[in-house]
Amino acid sequence: QVQLVESGGGLVQAGGSLRLSCAASGRTVISYAMGWFRQAPGKEREFVAGIKWSGGSTYYTDSVKGRFTISRDNAKNTVYLQMNSLKPEDTAVYYCATNRNRWGSYSPIDFSSWGQGTQVTVSS
Numbered sequence: 621q622v623q624l625v626e627s628g629g630g631l632v633q634a635g636g637s638l639r640l641s642c643a644a645s646g647r648t649v650i651s652y653a654m655g656w657f658r659q660a661p662g663k664e665r666e667f668v669a670g671i672k673w674s675g676g677s678t679y680y681t682d683s684v685k686g687r688f689t690i691s692r693d694n695a696k697n698t699v700y701l702q703m704n705s706l707k708p709e710d711t712a713v714y715y716c717a718t719n720r721n722r723w724g725s726y727s728p729i730d731f732s733s734w735g736q737g738t739q740v741t742v743s744s
Contacts, residue, residue: 622646622733624716629738632706640701640738642716653719654699655731656690658712658740666712667726670719671699679724684710706742713737 628640642654655670669680669690678690689702699716715737722730 622718624718624733624735626714626716626735626738629714629740631741631743634706634708634742634744636706636742637702637704638706638740640703640714640716640740642699642701642735644697644699644718652721653723654692655717655719656699656701657715657717657728657731658710659715659737660712663712665715665728667728668714669701670723670725672723677723681726703740706740708742708744711740711742713739 622644623646625643626640628638632638653670653672656668657665658668659665667681668684669688671678671690671692673692673694687705692699716735717731718733720730720732
């Protein structure tokens, strides 16, 4: 099993920045890619960004392209989400998860080992 712990959330004004971290432990060798999702109150969980541990290939949902950057530190088994130019509509609980070998998927059903989430609130 892989255990994931997110951190770095908080309250920020519109236009500001935050960097989220996702620390992985346990059987990380079975995970070949990671993803960030978010879920706002009353809405479905939404894919944000994905990255491969090897090679660092990435993909994003359209609404965050050019503002968010996903990266990883293999030595620390940690994935990051740098969020710039934040908007009130980015407010949500952000989760990381392991990709079940479905590269390019935006569906939560293709991800597992979810962390507990970290709250991001963007004020206008």
